[in-house]
Amino acid sequence: MTLSLQKLGERVVWLRTAQLMINEEYRKGIFKVPIHLALGHEALAVALESVLSRNDRLILTHRNAAYNLARCQSLQAVRDEYLLKKSGLAGGKLGSMNLANPVRGIPYASSILGNSFPVGAGVALALQKKGKGIAISLGGDGSMEEGTFYETLTFAKAQKLPLIVLIENNKWSMATHISERRAPIDLTLFARALGVSYVHLSGNNVYTYVQALKKARAVAHKNGPVLVEAEVSTLGDWIKQEEKGPRLINYHSGPAPTVTFGGTIATIRRSPEDPLQVLEKKLGAVWLKKSVSKQYHTLRKELL
Amino acid sequence: MTYIEHINTLLRIQVGKLPLVIYGQNITRGSCLGGFTRGVLPGKGGRAINTTNAESTLAGLGFGMLLEGQSSIFFTKQMDFLLLGIDQLVNTYNNIRSASDQKELGSYTIFPITVDSGLQGPQSSLNTFADFCTIAKIRGYTLTNKWDAGRILSRHLTAPGFRLMTVSQRMFKDELLPLPKPLWVGKDDTAFQYYAGDGATVVAFNFALPQAFTLREELKKAGIAAALFNVNSPTTYDCGKIIESTNKTKKLIVLDDSKSDNLPHNHLLADDKLKPLTLRLVIKRELKKDWLYPVKDLLEIDYKKVVEKVCKT
Numbered sequence: 239m240t241l242s243l244q245k246l247g248e249r250v251v252w253l254r255t256a257q258l259m260i261n262e263e264y265r266k267g268i269f270k271v272p273i274h275l276a277l278g279h280e281a282l283a284v285a286l287e288s289v290l291s292r293n294d295r296l297i298l299t300h301r302n303a304a305y306n307l308a309r310c311q312s313l314q315a316v317r318d319e320y321l322l323k324k325s326g327l328a329g330g331k332l333g334s335m336n337l338a339n340p341v342r343g344i345p346y347a348s349s350i351l352g353n354s355f356p357v358g359a360g361v362a363l364a365l366q367k368k369g370k371g372i373a374i375s376l377g378g379d380g381s382m383e384e385g386t387f388y389e390t391l392t393f394a395k396a397q398k399l400p401l402i403v404l405i406e407n408n409k410w411s412m413a414t415h416i417s418e419r420r421a422p423i424d425l426t427l428f429a430r431a432l433g434v435s436y437v438h439l440s441g442n443n444v445y446t447y448v449q450a451l452k453k454a455r456a457v458a459h460k461n462g463p464v465l466v467e468a469e470v471s472t473l474g475d476w477i478k479q480e481e482k483g484p485r486l487i488n489y490h491s492g493p494a495p496t497v498t499f500g501g502t503i504a505t506i507r508r509s510p511e512d513p514l515q516v517l518e519k520k521l522g523a524v525w526l527k528k529s530v531s532k533q534y535h536t537l538r539k540e541l542l
Numbered sequence: 543m544t545y546i547e548h549i550n551t552l553l554r555i556q557v558g559k560l561p562l563v564i565y566g567q568n569i570t571r572g573s574c575l576g577g578f579t580r581g582v583l584p585g586k587g588g589r590a591i592n593t594t595n596a597e598s599t600l601a602g603l604g605f606g607m608l609l610e611g612q613s614s615i616f617f618t619k620q621m622d623f624l625l626l627g628i629d630q631l632v633n634t635y636n637n638i639r640s641a642s643d644q645k646e647l648g649s650y651t652i653f654p655i656t657v658d659s660g661l662q663g664p665q666s667s668l669n670t671f672a673d674f675c676t677i678a679k680i681r682g683y684t685l686t687n688k689w690d691a692g693r694i695l696s697r698h699l700t701a702p703g704f705r706l707m708t709v710s711q712r713m714f715k716d717e718l719l720p721l722p723k724p725l726w727v728g729k730d731d732t733a734f735q736y737y738a739g740d741g742a743t744v745v746a747f748n749f750a751l752p753q754a755f756t757l758r759e760e761l762k763k764a765g766i767a768a769a770l771f772n773v774n775s776p777t778t779y780d781c782g783k784i785i786e787s788t789n790k791t792k793k794l795i796v797l798d799d800s801k802s803d804n805l806p807h808n809h810l811l812a813d814d815k816l817k818p819l820t821l822r823l824v825i826k827r828e829l830k831k832d833w834l835y836p837v838k839d840l841l842e843i844d845y846k847k848v849v850e851k852v853c854k855t
Binding site: 389 | 563587589591593594596598599600601602603604605606607608609610611612614629630633634637638640641648
């Protein structure tokens, strides 16, 4: 059963608020490990988390903050891990970029582009043998340029593996936009060439994302690999004054310098690129304001 | 029985015991990697997969299965091919072993053939197993004869966790060395002693055991009883008994056929428990100008000269 938009929306707001609270502390220099926040990825993370069944596995990248938070539902556990405390989600052994949570179905997270696709295929092969669950392996528009992306899908198709390869396409690889580094790649055609099912997600509507991912999950379980491409905007960019003039710096890692949070306004961009703006349009400004306030107090209480 | 026939027989037995996933290119097709994997099939519930040509991905697959508790073996025709999977050997393995409870993991063995015949050309000239093992302190085993193959395969091939194993292509068609049962086996089966002797200590590394065996025979003819050891693991091997023997004989002869500058015998020579010696002879590959051409890859030894040296000291 799919949760209502309102219920899903609460989770999206919780996740945004939790990330903003980390960002505030990060700006103060509290965290020493490099953290890649995923502001703007919340609708996808909540949708994906809500379609996972008990035997499913999530294989993540260095930008795993949103998924780990959504999965473990504890800011304290993730924050303590970033502080390398024993009380952290992984006992302070993994920090941020490799943060996994096997107990909650996240066996592995990799900070090497393209490295996690083969591991995800291996997990899928083991699950196929057990006859239960699927593996979902994440990557970005940068990691899909690695050879393992093609290799993994080719192998997964040949073995009909229960695998979703999910590409979070934010159009940036560190500080380089797609248009600066390669020709555009049409993943519809790419998937068709390999005989792999393809699903495209855009618009940040958490409810429709859940519906689409549920279908993709069923296809992967029954027929083999599915390639999902989700358009995301990693929020938190800023304008840098350079010699040649002002230049947009897309957020990659570290504290987002232009994003501030005082406990009330959590929206970052006034466009559908921000999942909170989408919720505001669907559920209203009053609902969003109340929800942010509620989640902020819940999270503060947890940290106390 | 030839070297590869024996290893193939042992593999059939070990692999057939468990519901493993075994995979690699052509493992059940064609020559089955020169007879290496012929007839090797997992036990009930297992799978044998002839894979796509994608070594980087193939190296990572086993780690994914290991995380999910599924045991697997990746067989590959050439150790050189594994270079494409180095990211997985280093980064994935480091990640997994830093955080995982080893008891909950499956078993994963990557089993390449060391292509050391030397006739394949410049792109197949890498013959040093230590190059792979030392890059991330990976436990690795060379299989050189019936005794070490039997013990290592039965105890480590499907044990929880990850390791590398390798066989020598150069030795495939050779008859098994007529070695006696080992007198001593080092911790974790990292080294073996086959003969005792007070006249000299002979130690083989990588795949130099056949030459070391011949040298011991030649020394015996000259009236010198040499202790014979083989080191099977290039990283953190147990050399306690080797040092004990060397400190007694005061004559150490090391044979290492590795072509790399990363020579596993250096750990032994640097051990501070080694007392001053009357003879320290290191026989290793002297690479000539043609070492990257298709020429025979063999550690050549002037046995007569070596025996004379040992007799004189």
